[in-house]
Amino acid sequence: MAPAHPFFSNRWFSAATLVVAGALQTLTFSPFHAWWLGPVSILLILLVSLPLPAKKLFSAGWLTGVGLFGSGATWVYISISEFGNTPVAISVLLTVIFVAGLALFPALAFWFWGKLAKVSAWRRLVLFPAIWILGDWLRGWLLTGFPWLYLGTAHTDGPLAGLAPVVGVHGLTLWIAASGAALFATGWLILRQRHASAGVVAVVALIPWLAAPALNRVEWTEISAEPTSVAAMQGNIPQQIKWDPDFLKEQIVTYLGMTNPYWDTDLILWPETAIPIPQDEAGKIIEHIEDNLGDESTLITGIPWHGYSEQTGDFTWHNSITAFGNGEGIYHKQKLVPFGEYVPLEDVLRGLIGFFDLPMSSFTPGPENQGSLEVDGASVMPFICYEVAYPDFLARNSVSADLLLTISNDGWFGDSVGPLQHLQIARMRALETGRYMIRGTNNGVTAIINHKGQMTARIPQFERGVLTGEVFRASGSTPYMSTASWPVLTLALILIVFVRERVIPKN
Structure with a gap:
């Protein structure tokens, strides 16, 4: 095992370093965009944790997670406290539980790391990227998942962006973690006068960083020359009145008034639950929309759905998106989202505090393999809010889509970094799939994102306005869409199988 650096002999200093290393990862994401801190964070984590006994790696992973989620995901406090009508003390407690719970994922990954590598320093170094990726994947899957704050997402504006259509966000994360491990190995080898070996490690680690910018110029999908005109409305409706029946008419009048000059646009987009009543009660509103739409125009809006579901065999609620006019589909x-759209252990938790009784928190998930929306002959695959954070889910459902579309209401998270992180995640999905994405939100950021993950038009947060622009259809698939994350996960498993410490019984 590698000896501990004298700086990290003090356990409090080591603990603080791990928390800081986790927090540095938050700075790689929007709005900070310091992508280069990703490998630096991994290097700091290894400097502290590589020499630790296996039994202490669980706490090392947990402290790293506390730093990451305590700095990058505490925006949940705003929805719990300000919009969940929950006392401050309880809101703080729930936020602490949320962060501490998420930190268990890197804690378990680090514990598994220690079990696999034992005390071998080189095995720990080689296995670390694989362990980190599997921890990320588990966090994005277990109990509906929290696929947020993946290190690779930072490279929508970083040098590894060109690899995203090939290996996806998990592949980028794997190489960022490997680069941090390579930094550690290079320094370790130089200190031992093994300069040739250090040079080889450094060169190998640099190859993807140098090759990715060239890959970014590759056109993996074919982009049509014929544009589709878009008008997306950002109503900036205060969250406090969003579900208040007294303000229903005001909200609808706002969106109709914003749309008046744009009824002949090819695609008109209203955000998530822009119509805050179910479709079976919104007949007059829908009729007004269809009467005003141009012959070649489609309006897509978020609107709750209520009715009998063959899926559940009962009447149910869905958080839905519907196309009207020269388009069709729902x-x-x-x-x-747990607690926001459904309440786990509902019979126990309902009524305890305001946060467990948020408006419209009794939705049922929709069925798998739903079709796309049709807009003037184009196939538009929609995703609602949180769904855009699931990389494999989005890639799998977008294979036959010409365009991607996502709607959201990030008003739940105020002026925190959460909505800006959400925007960057959407940009990564457009980059992975090589498709234009239209993003409509209540209070920002409404944007048009091109097939390279770059915004061509946007409305800033907390402004009422209409975004106009053009999008272009795409055909074909990126390599990532064909394979999803399985090659990266398989590579991680292969490393574990062949590099782990084997214990041979004496008999």
């Missing part, structure tokens, strides 16, 4: 959200 999509029911599949990936629901």
Whole structure:
């Protein structure tokens, strides 16, 4: 095992370093965009944890997670406290539980790391990227998942962006973690006068960083020359009145008034639950929309759906998106947000505090393999809010889509970094799939994102306005869409199988 650096002999200093290393990863994401801190964070984690006994790696992983989620995901406090009508003390407690719970994922990954590598320093170094990726994947899957703050997402504006259509966000994360491990190995070898070996490690680690910018110029999908005009409305409706029946008419009048000059646009987009009543009660509103739409125009809006569901065999609610006019289709959200759109252990938790009784928190997830929306002959695959954070889910459902579309209401998270992180995640999905994405939100950021993950038009947060622009259809698939994350996960498993410490019985 590698000896501990004298700086890290003090356990409090070591603990603080791990927390800081986790927090540095938050700075790689929007709005900070310091992508280069990703490998630096991994290097700091290894400097502290590589020499630790296996039994202490669980706490090392947990402290790293506390730093990451305590700095990058505490925006949940705003929805719990300000919009969940929950006392401050309880809101703080729930936020602490949320962060501490998420930190268990890197804690378990680090514990598994110690079990696999034992005390071998080189095995720990080689296995670390694989362990980190599997921890990320588990966090994005277990109990509906929290696929947020993946290190690779930072490279929408970083040098590894060109690899995203090939290996996806998990592949980028794997190489960022490997680069941090290579930094550690290079320094370790130089200190031992093994300069040739250090040079080889450094060169190998640099290859993807140098090759990715060239890959970014590759056109993996074919982009049509014929544009589709877009008008997306950002109503900036205060969250406090969003579900208040007294303000229903005001909200609808706002969106109709914003749309008046744009009824002949090819695609008009209203955000998530822009119509805050179910479709079976919104007949007059829908009729007004269809009467005003141009012959070649489609309006897509978020609107709750209520009715009998063959899926459940009962009447149910869905968080849905519907196309009207020269288009058709309805999509029911599949990936629901715990406590925001459904309440786990509902019979026990309902009524305890305001946060467990948020408006519209009794949705049912939609069925799998739903079709796309049709807009003037184009196939538009929609995703609602949180769904855009699931990389493999989005890639799998977008194979036959010409365009991607996502709607959201990030008003739940105020002026925190959460909505800006959400925007960057959407940009990574457009980059992975080589498709234009239209993003409509209540209070920002409404944007048009091109097939390279770059915004061509946007409305700033907390402004009422209409975004106009053009999008272009795409055909074909990126390599990532064909394979999803399985090659990266398989590589991680192969490393574990062949590099782990084997214990041979004496008999």
